[in-house]
Amino acid sequence: MSVDPMSAASHPCFLCEAEGRKIYAALFGGEPPPVLLARFATAAKILNSTAPQAEVDRSTRALLASFDPEALELAVRLTRQLPLLTRKFRLMVYLAETLPENQVYFINGRSSLLRGLINIAGAVLRTAWKLPLGLWQLRRVPRG
């Protein structure tokens, strides 16, 4: 079940690279490598072509206007809104993992039960903080 990237080339998406920058910064911080950004834009166009245009527009508008995209993505995921935005975050994770310099974000290089538990506790606290922030941002996103 492969996807033809060319089939989506006819759907112009001038904002895909801007979205890619925002999502990459939310996930990993900093600027994405150009090769990653180009791959994201290609795949994001296909994702856009599978969603209703209204969702594409709303998702892009919400993401680019958001001051905390990570919080916004959590909110839309938990409230089952804008699934396209969540899929774009997942897309960036897949693509980012292919780069050697990003392995540090995916693979634990040192063993420590204590550090692991502390990090997981921190992740839960981070989520608890991001959720209300995301819900507040989501309320400000115009519908339709």
Next chain:
Amino acid sequence: MADVIGRDSVEREIIIVGSGAAGTAAALQLARLGLRPLMLDVGIRPRENAPRAEGNLYEWHKHHDSFELHIGDDLHGLSDLLTGEAGIAKLNAPNAAFVVQDAVALSPIDATDFDAIQSFAFGGLANAWGAGLYRFVDADLEGFPIRAADLAPYADVLTREIGISGADDDLTPFFGDASGLLPPLRLSHNAAQVLARYQRARHKLRERGIFLGRPRVGALSVPYDSRPAVDYSNTEFWQDQPYLYTPALTLKKLIASGHLDYRPGVMVQRWEELPDRIVLHAIVLSTGEPVQFSCGAVVLAAGAIGTAKIVLCSAKDYATALRLLENPAVQIPFVLPTSIGRCLDTHCFGLTQLNLIWQPSTYGCTAQGSILEITSPMRAEFYGRFPLAARANLTLVREMLPAMLVMQLFFPGAIQPAAQLSLLQNGRLSIRGHPNVLGVRKLAPLLAAMRSLGMWTHALLIYKPKTGHAIHYAGTLPMHESPGRYECYPDGRLAGSKRVYIADSACFSALPAKNMSFGMMCNAMRVAEAAARLATECA
């Protein structure tokens, strides 16, 4: 018999249709009998110059962009994400794309509640299998007109041909004779922890109907038959490896040695049985031209679905609905709390580490589980399954995944209402299935037992794959002592036909929970031998 009887008509003693595990096993047995069958196959091959990771996946990835290996220029590795539909993770590997290439176009199916996976590749779906190879014992053959002893001689031959690693342990009563096995593979850290805990608590667990042990897997723990041993490189998801057996290895050997006449690019559609021979009507795919092949006996091994289609096409039967069995399954992720925060085990075998047999009173049957390491798939595969914020999920990927194992638990086909397969007037197949019926609550006794082994999970994390995603299809043309229409005799011959033999899982009378590949291959050899007897008598 004459070899060529016309411009586009070829005559042989025996023709095998399909090159998957069953077709390959049939060809192997015919070669052992001194015959040189013709194999007709679509035969899609892997692409040349496919990307490969050299050595250990993680070591290689430290210095190489893995985009081509993991995702591919056509974004095949993102198929599930881009289409929004859950697929089979291993089939999403770019190097596995050929396994299901063109399948939808070549054999379209109108399906409800059944996601049928078909293959027209050289070597079939087994190119992407987990290589779990288990002998059928008598308990697995309940409802069949044959016994395990009927398959044993072929199992011995196949064990030598394949090179199967395993052990004589608590699972031997379920997996059969352990003689001829290579030593078991090295366990991952987590799997070794679980097995050690099982050894300490095995008496209590056995009383609860739970048995744990080493898998029998077609991966070489030691060099064998000019093939190298497993290198614990975590690459099993992403590329073929000489240490991991697939039927394509045997096929190549048979073709190279002149024991098999392999004809790719041909799709068999139906047969016509004459008094002294059988004529196969096929299409040459490159030109669309019809072609005929004539033989004394035909061994159908196009898969439970593909073989059933050929049978229905031959009968021009658009009314009958055949029963199609499939193993209902669940995937259960487990966390070993003591392994949280561990360094990822980057040097392990990326497929099945342990097997489990569960005899639950709640289901009244035997279920079989495969416990897998998740070091071979992309980490991103799991990111989206965690419920926290994006960066927090990445933290879980780093800290939790090294502490996780996944169990794929299969139940017998009888647990699930059988799907109905029929041929439509337009040539498409119709499959009407049923949603996966397994109830998570009924798994509670198993989950409690696994906690005693240090494996923790939650019911909300248990995933029920769509019906069809176990890719264990069987029973469309079942064997019976006294077969009726669309059933087989115990020797695999289709009732109502003198020259058609069913070698694949279509002829299964029932579908045990056990991974059927090895049992199917043994049976295919037995059926091929019966077909050979008929063909040589006719000759």
